[in-house]
Amino acid sequence: MVAEPEGVFTSEAVDAVTAVLQALALPLRLRIVLDILDREATAADLADRLDVGYGTLAQHLRHLRLAGLVHRRRAGSHVRYVAAPSTAVLVRAILTQVAPEAGSGAPISGARPRH
Template identity: 40%
Template sequence: MSIVAGAGHSGPTTADGVLPVDDHAEHPRSTPAPVRTPRTLAAAGDLLRALAAPVRIAIVLQLLVSDRCVHDLVDALGVAQPLISQHLRVLKSAGVVHGERRGREVVYSLVDDHLAHIVVDAVAHVEEGR
């Protein structure tokens, strides 16, 4: 059943013009959230802590655009090479980035886009002024 805007009504209606029934209108959060294991919650906390530093957020945003080596990140972010390397180690140990040796350089990339979405959404949230 598709939801379309009904004529003369600002809320959603079904394709046949009938207002949908909202069984949770009085208690929209009455369905409990799925329970996660303590191990899963701890791992998620570790991941969020790994993403918590401003330089690491900036690194993730750079890697979202393209794979980069350390000197590319130093140039783009204006941060000293030892500091970039330290932050990359944290991100790598958290499973956010991985490095691949190409000749004398190691090129870093994001493990997957899920993590980049967390960072992009957090930045967008702040830029919108909450």
């Protein structure tokens, strides 16, 4: 019997990582996560800030929730969304590696500038 080398991941771990990367692979989903890294928002807030239809936004929020990247919290009659703490760490680490200029003092935001 051959022992697995140290650092080899199980197929379940690889599947979990793949699901997270797929959830973040679409620009709109990444912008959603960036928008709620440090603040909660309703779907209506996000739709307005990201200039996207509510139905489209709801579909993407569902994918992010299923991947464990976003949590929702009921506040009275509203549902508020926030990035999971581990998501904030992950996204900031990716941005630091891939786009170091994003950490140059400018706030990271998913919202598009309005002209």
